[in-house]
Amino acid sequence: MTYGIGMKTDSGLLFMSDTRTNAGVDNISTFKKMFTWAIDGQSVITILAAGNLATTQSLISILNGFGDNQVAPGVDLLNQPSMFELAQLIGKKLRGIIQSNSDNGQTANSSFHTTLIMGGQIKGDEPRVFMIYPEGNFIEVSIDNPFFQIGETKYGKPILIRAFDPKMSFSDGLKLMLLSFDSTIEANLSVAPPLDFQIYEKDSFTLGANGRIEADDPYYRKISKGWSLALKSAFQSMPNLIIKNK
Amino acid sequence: MTYGIGMKTDSGLLFMSDTRTNAGVDNISTFKKMFTWAIDGQSVITILAAGNLATTQSLISILNGFGDNQVAPGVDLLNQPSMFELAQLIGKKLRGIIQSNSDNGQTANSSFHTTLIMGGQIKGDEPRVFMIYPEGNFIEVSIDNPFFQIGETKYGKPILIRAFDPKMSFSDGLKLMLLSFDSTIEANLSVAPPLDFQIYEKDSFTLGANGRIEADDPYYRKISKGWSLALKSAFQSMPNLIIKNK
Numbered sequence: 153m154t155y156g157i158g159m160k161t162d163s164g165l166l167f168m169s170d171t172r173t174n175a176g177v178d179n180i181s182t183f184k185k186m187f188t189w190a191i192d193g194q195s196v197i198t199i200l201a202a203g204n205l206a207t208t209q210s211l212i213s214i215l216n217g218f219g220d221n222q223v224a225p226g227v228d229l230l231n232q233p234s235m236f237e238l239a240q241l242i243g244k245k246l247r248g249i250i251q252s253n254s255d256n257g258q259t260a261n262s263s264f265h266t267t268l269i270m271g272g273q274i275k276g277d278e279p280r281v282f283m284i285y286p287e288g289n290f291i292e293v294s295i296d297n298p299f300f301q302i303g304e305t306k307y308g309k310p311i312l313i314r315a316f317d318p319k320m321s322f323s324d325g326l327k328l329m330l331l332s333f334d335s336t337i338e339a340n341l342s343v344a345p346p347l348d349f350q351i352y353e354k355d356s357f358t359l360g361a362n363g364r365i366e367a368d369d370p371y372y373r374k375i376s377k378g379w380s381l382a383l384k385s386a387f388q389s390m391p392n393l394i395i396k397n398k
Numbered sequence: 399m400t401y402g403i404g405m406k407t408d409s410g411l412l413f414m415s416d417t418r419t420n421a422g423v424d425n426i427s428t429f430k431k432m433f434t435w436a437i438d439g440q441s442v443i444t445i446l447a448a449g450n451l452a453t454t455q456s457l458i459s460i461l462n463g464f465g466d467n468q469v470a471p472g473v474d475l476l477n478q479p480s481m482f483e484l485a486q487l488i489g490k491k492l493r494g495i496i497q498s499n500s501d502n503g504q505t506a507n508s509s510f511h512t513t514l515i516m517g518g519q520i521k522g523d524e525p526r527v528f529m530i531y532p533e534g535n536f537i538e539v540s541i542d543n544p545f546f547q548i549g550e551t552k553y554g555k556p557i558l559i560r561a562f563d564p565k566m567s568f569s570d571g572l573k574l575m576l577l578s579f580d581s582t583i584e585a586n587l588s589v590a591p592p593l594d595f596q597i598y599e600k601d602s603f604t605l606g607a608n609g610r611i612e613a614d615d616p617y618y619r620k621i622s623k624g625w626s627l628a629l630k631s632a633f634q635s636m637p638n639l640i641i642k643n644k
Contacts, residue, residue: 371639
């Protein structure tokens, strides 16, 4: 399993993903599920993937130009005229990979599925975030739905719904994503740190702050522990119901 | 969909379930999913059900003695020597109903499935809570796992994990269950009030406080609204990460 978030605020875009992959609980590895490409001053793209690791890696290799007689990595990707056309291109390649595996005499094609969050900005276009389905079609974030989640989405959704604010700073946004991840990690063994994050500042056309948060990262430990206490004290602050017996 | 919780604290047992059933989003009804039986001074039993409504209603009718040439409702149920034997009896009847539907030439027998939370106390035994699977087997709550959830369990689990305390009072337990329901209701349209609750005080051998919390219940509105604010202020109280650019 996987957990990934892509969100759009007034200041720009934020992405976070975990790094655990598993084929059964006895076969666990760490793999990067976040991929970025950039040409300074022109375009910046981030992709998060949840699903079949082979499909994801095929897609990233193909986007990087392997298998297509291309030499420069990500040239196709970085030279699209708009984010919409980029999403179309990626969706088409994703669908193609899944189909080619399924055509090979394999019946359960759903097991080759990968779902993507793709976001960034191309000169002349707004910053945008898309969710691209295995079928190749996609949807975009909106004011009513300012973030996308992929993978194990449910545990971490309530805090996102409650605390998201389009005006929040990058550090608040990062904190919110960490808390959403923390709720998920507490509940599901198949989502685990280290966590990769990537920030993109609107109209900067260059990669923003990014990094990897390890399980023993002091800030992550402080947030995780502090959140338990804060939730408990928020819980205590709620009024009690007077229970009438029978 | 459905959401139900059964939990065991040092003081006794608490149960809560929603009342929404749906066959597609355009066919929504309100049905009670919580059932109680009691003989004062002898045994008290509560069952929550999530799954196929026809299976649930068959089971409850059979447990009430219909279709078995029995006349007194719930006699079999209330006269078991222990909670373990009661769980065995209910599991067997549940499996029987699902099998008899599947045998009828229907292939997708998973669509007849119902999962139960069953708890209570029988004179001479401890208060116990079981989760009974459609296959008829079951597991019991333990110190490490003091509550069971059925139905749409994920959205409401993080707060249960964080705030559950075996020493909590009934009114704290009820508040916790309401908050867990509120997180779920905010995220999933197919879980909705009114919410039924039932409390059983350890060694009382009589039904405890119970009732139905409507969507416009003042306490529920206050908790739901207050929790949003409390979460936001807990979120603000968490320290911010200093983001180093690049």
